[in-house]
Amino acid sequence: MNLDMVRLTTTSYVVLGLLGLRGPSTSYDLKRAVGHSVGYFWHFPHAQLYSEPRRLAEAGLLDICTEDGGRRKQTFSLTEEGRRALQHWLAEPETEPMQVRDVAELKLFFSELAQEGDMLTLAQEQIRQHTERIGTYEEMQERFGSVDTVAPRLVPLKLGLAMERAALDFWKDLSSELEG
Amino acid sequence: MNLDMVRLTTTSYVVLGLLGLRGPSTSYDLKRAVGHSVGYFWHFPHAQLYSEPRRLAEAGLLDICTEDGGRRKQTFSLTEEGRRALQHWLAEPETEPMQVRDVAELKLFFSELAQEGDMLTLAQEQIRQHTERIGTYEEMQERFGSVDTVAPRLVPLKLGLAMERAALDFWKDLSSELEG
DNA sequence: AGTCACATAGTATGAAACAGAACGTATGTA
DNA sequence: TACATACGTTCTGTTTCATACTATGTGACT
Structure with a gap:
């Protein structure tokens, strides 16, 4: 219409x-x-x-x-x-660029203004969060992987997992740097 | 007040x-x-x-x-x-979880409804976009790394780069799977 | 039968985010 | 003086979002 x-x-x-x-x-x-x-x-x-x-x-x-x-x-x-x-x-391949919104990343940017130790606590909490999410994603992959959902719908999950893993690695590195 | x-x-x-x-x-x-x-x-x-x-x-x-x-x-x-x-x-380590907004990822989720070849084109375009971004980020790291900006402000950039690289890898894999 | 809890189903409201155009002001230059 | 351009700010209308609220059906227990 x-x-x-x-x-x-x-x-x-x-x-x-x-x-x-x-x-x-x-x-x-x-x-x-x-x-x-x-x-x-x-x-x-x-x-x-x-x-x-x-x-x-x-x-x-x-x-x-x-x-x-x-x-x-x-x-x-x-x-x-x-x-x-x-x-x-x-069919349209041009899309807006991927956007990541991560408040923790922002806090890190302002870390100069933070108190001693804040960033380590932040990193540890991020490690916890990302680990948990990775767990959820992996579980979903297993649960749906064989059973009822069509395979294509799991593909984007792989991207999500990859992103989470990248973030996890980042925070782990940072955390050991801050500790070391 | x-x-x-x-x-x-x-x-x-x-x-x-x-x-x-x-x-x-x-x-x-x-x-x-x-x-x-x-x-x-x-x-x-x-x-x-x-x-x-x-x-x-x-x-x-x-x-x-x-x-x-x-x-x-x-x-x-x-x-x-x-x-x-x-x-x-x-000082508050609990934050909202990281959010990724990527329209391309969405399109991929709906790929079952797409036409033959659409997803390959999409993947190729994503490879282009992410490669470009990685270039920009790397350039920034070099430009600011030595000169005027304080080191802590570059740290979040590393996370950004890691995320972009993860995404790039994902789309590259997908693209070769679709082609192969 | 009564009522409780719980899942289902939908609406309302207002604040915050957002894009982008429009507006105005100073400065240089032809 | 006229014009282009960079600087700086405001306005407008949507879109997004969170959250609370309303209401309906169902089963379980008493």
Whole structure:
């Protein structure tokens, strides 16, 4: 419909993509799906999973099917146009550069202003956090690796793991430098 | 003053931190400072460097010194309270977990919906982007390593580099898998 | 039957972040 | 004097985000 009125953001494509992978879903379905898949490496709050599909529907990229039962429940599905938009996005290799947001990194940048010992404590805590995350990721790889999920969906997890490992190594080095 | 009225965000601490490192500065000074330092690994738009100091001043964390000349120009500096807030933040090792936002990673997650060849093109473009960034970072390390900047400020750059290298390796592997 | 806990499902609200355009001021130079 | 350019600041409208709140269904225990 009025496609040109709606700006598609990354959030939009996450919604389109999830609907593509899962087929028709309600917002709540999406919310749960995010929770145990894409949510591990791309955060967003569930409220957007309610507002965004409506926006996309207005743009003609989604169909809404309203079930009237006890709860007003809406199931969304991709229209042809929606699928095209998604594929167009996937085919576009130029993307915004990867962004890392790490408050610990920031603190390190300002370390000159910190007290003796602060950075060592920071490093140790980071080691703990990254180790824990690596554990979670590895567990996921095992759990899903053989069973129910399709292999391609695990590939980005590998990148996440690699990043976490790089960070872990960094903080370990730093920590032993500070101790030594 | 009314410290409890203002929520301090990461943005706040970047401002406090920069003022700590540089001493009294105008918003414009901060803007330039961000441009060639912390800006490389922590993005934010310059408009915030005008609004945030005012917020902080209201909270009593900064002093404002207004020079009246041709331009109304305000120089900000840390108050004792500001310095304390900063040090308190630096001393706090628990931080939000590192977040990676990479649209390419997302696209990869949805690769099942993509056309033949899309992911190879994507991987190649990512290789290009990450290689370029690594170049920039390495150049910065050399440029600042010996000359004017203090060593601690280069440390976070090392983390950035490590992350970029991890990403580059990942995409290289993927690319050769897709080709092979 | 009552009520408790719990998972499900959706909405509301406001603050913060963000992009980017627009605006204004000084300085040099042709 | 006119113009280009760098400097410095503000404004505007979205987008994002966190969080709290509302409400509905279900099963379990009493």
